[in-house]
Amino acid sequence: MNRYVWEMNVMEAFLRTIYDESHIKINEPLRNYAYTKIGGSADVLVFPVNEEQVQQTLQYADLHEIPVTILGNASNVLIRDGGIRGIVMNLTLMNGIERQGNKVIAKGGASLIETSRFALSHTLSGLEFACGIPGTVGGAVYMNAGAYGGEVSDVIDHAVVLTVAGERRILSKDELGLEYRNSAVAKQNLIVLEATFTLRPGVREEMEAKMNELTFLRESKQPLEYPSCGSVFKRPPNLFAGKLIQDAGLQGVRIGGAQVSTKHAGFIVNVGESTSDDYLSVIRLVQQKVKEAFDVELQMEVKVIGEDE
Known part of the structure; x- marks a missing residue:
């Protein structure tokens, strides 16, 4: 109850x-x-x-x-x-984006993809890596989101946050404590209202070419045709989670409506009215089998929230 x-x-x-x-x-x-x-x-x-x-x-x-x-x-x-x-x-209605000189200031609910496109429209380089990351700016700061060799910590200047009690703070890049898929925002349960990124003048044609290349790579390698939470596991040191899962023979393994993607083993996709239990069961199975096969413990990147049914 x-x-x-x-x-x-x-x-x-x-x-x-x-x-x-x-x-x-x-x-x-x-x-x-x-x-x-x-x-x-x-x-x-x-x-x-x-x-x-x-x-x-x-x-x-x-x-x-x-x-x-x-x-x-x-x-x-x-x-x-x-x-x-x-x-x-x-927070997705709090989505304003503006420019001040070489800085782009985005509200926490702004799309990270739209923020990268805004930077492109102003020929400000540094956010090209984010052109295919589907989260919000707040979520990106929360987990220090990254892709294709770039991450939020490379370009962020500072962020405006609230504590769970509603206290407003401005945190510098150092105070944000950004590390691989983690941050002080996550550790302290803070809420990102706004982030400021320091970029550099670029060449529009080069920026556009890079973003087109990254979009092609994403669309060709990731199972975007199915619902998913993106990359499920953090990258183990000097290894790749998807490769380990594939080598363990788990590609295509399905429980209920959740399946290890046949296109990219680092993704678990909802192929047919999956429940959260289905999804978590596949995650646990993958972790168990990879541990048995390679003695590697896969750590979850995805955040699990809510209550059991």
């Missing part, structure tokens, strides 16, 4: 004082917002449009001990079938 049932009406009534009707949804299926097309319902799902709404929501939740979960594009997230209790905040 939902332990927040007794206060749902009160919580909903408060949230309706700060959110427009179209920006608040009750008992909303989160699979509609996730790249995996998997996930149970949120008790309350809200779409803030400014920092004040985020702060008010966090402060109310902190006062009443209501859990808050932040979602962007949910591209590297697996949401369990039991859904998420309390308040889920989807």
Whole structure:
């Protein structure tokens, strides 16, 4: 039983004082917002449009001990079938991007792909690597997202964040503690409102060619025709997770609606109404078999959130 049932009406009534009707949804299926097309319902799902709404929501939740979960594009997230209790905040409406000199300033809910395209339109180089990463800027800072030899830590200057209690902070690159698929944002459960990237003047034709090349590589090698959470596992030192999985004979292995991709073994795809249990069962099987075959422990890159059904 939902332990927040007794206060749902009160919580909903408060949230309706700060959110427009179209920006608040009750008992909303989160699979509609996730790249995996998997996930149970949120008790309350809200779409803030400014920092004040985020702060008010966090402060109310902190006062009443209501859990808050932040979602962007949910591209590297697996949401369990039991859904998420309390308040889920989807930040994708906070998506403004602007230029100041050689800097690009993007809100936390802005698409990382759109941010890289914005930089291209202003002939500012450095974000080309991000042209195919489907997450938001906030999610990219959270996990120090990267691809094809580049990552957020290469170009970020600073970020504006909120604590879970709604306290605003500005963190320098050093304070963000960016490391391979991790950060101080993740460790301290911070919320990214805005990130500033320091770029350099580029040559548009060269930038465009690089982005076209990376897009081709992504589309030709990744199973984009199926829902997935992207690359499931972190890269082991001096190894490649996909190669290990392939060499362990696991490509094409399926449990329920979840399958190790036949196109790229580092991906697990939803090939037919997969549940989160199906997906997690494939993950555990892959980890077990790779450990047995190569004595390598694959660490998950994807974040698993929510409750069992």
